[in-house]
Amino acid sequence: MADTADTNPRGIPKAPFVDDVEEYMKKSSGVEATLRKFAEAARQLIELNIAVYYDQINSKYKFMEANMTQRRQSLESKIPELEKTLETIQFLIDKKDDDKPIETMYELNDTLYAKAKLEKADKANVMLEYSLDEALELLQSKLNTANKGLENANEDISFLRDQITTMEVNTARIYNWDVRQRRAKKVSA
Amino acid sequence: MGNFGLLDKEEENDVEVQWEDQQKINRFSRLNVLVDQLEEHYKKQKTEKEYLEDLAMEIELHDEDEPVMYRVGQGFMLLEVEDAQQRIEKQKEGIDNKVEELKTQIEETEKEMAKLKAALYNKFGKAINLEKD
Numbered sequence: 001m002a003d004t005a006d007t008n009p010r011g012i013p014k015a016p017f018v019d020d021v022e023e024y025m026k027k028s029s030g031v032e033a034t035l036r037k038f039a040e041a042a043r044q045l046i047e048l049n050i051a052v053y054y055d056q057i058n059s060k061y062k063f064m065e066a067n068m069t070q071r072r073q074s075l076e077s078k079i080p081e082l083e084k085t086l087e088t089i090q091f092l093i094d095k096k097d098d099d100k101p102i103e104t105m106y107e108l109n110d111t112l113y114a115k116a117k118l119e120k121a122d123k124a125n126v127m128l129e130y131s132l133d134e135a136l137e138l139l140q141s142k143l144n145t146a147n148k149g150l151e152n153a154n155e156d157i158s159f160l161r162d163q164i165t166t167m168e169v170n171t172a173r174i175y176n177w178d179v180r181q182r183r184a185k186k187v188s189a
Numbered sequence: 190m191g192n193f194g195l196l197d198k199e200e201e202n203d204v205e206v207q208w209e210d211q212q213k214i215n216r217f218s219r220l221n222v223l224v225d226q227l228e229e230h231y232k233k234q235k236t237e238k239e240y241l242e243d244l245a246m247e248i249e250l251h252d253e254d255e256p257v258m259y260r261v262g263q264g265f266m267l268l269e270v271e272d273a274q275q276r277i278e279k280q281k282e283g284i285d286n287k288v289e290e291l292k293t294q295i296e297e298t299e300k301e302m303a304k305l306k307a308a309l310y311n312k313f314g315k316a317i318n319l320e321k322d
Contacts, residue, residue: 017211088262103267105258113265161222162215169214173206 008159010152012064015057015163018170021177050174058167065160072153075146082143089124089136096132204313217305217319224298231291238284245277 007013018024095102102118124135206214251257251270258265259273268276306319 017208019208020205084262086262088264091261091266104264106264158219158222161219165215165218166211169206169211 008156010156012156012159012163015061015166016170017166018173021173025174025177051171054167054171058164058171061160061164061167065157065164068153068156068160072150072157075150075153079143079146079150082139082146086136086139086143089132089139092118092124093132093136204316210309210312213305213309214317217302217309220298220302220305221321224295224302227291227295227298231288231295234284234288234291238281238288241277241281241284245274245281248274248277 092102101120104116104118105113106116108114124130124132130138248257248270253270256267256269257273259268259276309317309319
């Protein structure tokens with residue numbers, strides 16, 4: 001996590017980290033004098049604003065996270081399908097030089113299988129007719145793309161998780177700071 | 190926050206959170222999600238492994254001269270028993286590797302989490318909660 005860029009590789013912005021709550025609250029309020037002048041009312045307003053602002057940022061992150069999780073799920077279901085097809089192609093390649101025809105039951109419908117004899121299976125239909133090697137290559141590259149997409153989705157989800165955690169910790173810290181302020185006020189009053 | 194709480198609001202906390210701490214918290218939260226995913230994969234692969242082991246036993250009892258319908262992709266292929274056995278063996282090898290790999294990954298993740306946990310509790314004490322509900 002040594003990178004200093006403001007976004008991740010796919011352009012999701014980083015959450016701001018509050019270094020020093022005290023300083024941050026002063027800066028947010030403009031000058032300390034203003035804070036003192038409007039005392040409680042001003043501070044409450046600032047806190048409210050920050051809370052709303054944080055909430056907005058965080059719900060954007062959460063929205064992106066939900067989207068990305070959906071994307072991951074669709075890829076996760078696509079990958080086994082591609083793997084199954086690849087398995088079949090690989091099987092046909094293994095059997096290419098066998099003289100004996102391959103006896104098979106293929107799925108005609110969800111609950112219906114039919115028998116078929118493959119005399120010489122050196123072509124595969126992946127929507128279009130391909131040679132087995134071409135089909136293998138095509139499916140392999142599709143599988144690679146899907147896996148890469150999944151990797152990116154996982155990276156994005158982890159990144160978003162970091163930002164959400166940061167925002168939540170920021171919020172808790174500002175809240176704690178406020179509690180301490182109030183307590184200090186009570187003591188001095 | 191997932192299923193654990195960070196910086197309990199009820200607890201007074203005078204220790205400032207440094208960027209370094211924040212990164213540790215983020216890393217922990219990330220690993221917490223990761224370890225759940227790994228466990229899930231692990232469980233699935235382990236069940237699959239058990240199925241394959243049962244299958245290997247069953248096929249031993251099968252008449253050697255009677256070919257079997259063996260599932261390949263979406264369909265079934267008529268295979269000599271020996272051919273099917275070889276395929277099962279190969280699949281078993283693949284899955285054994287996967288199961289082992291997942292196990293190592295889970296162990297490593299848990300180790301790193303324990304380290305982060307110790308560091309964070311050491312600094313923040315009761316003000317932070319890293320336990321699963």
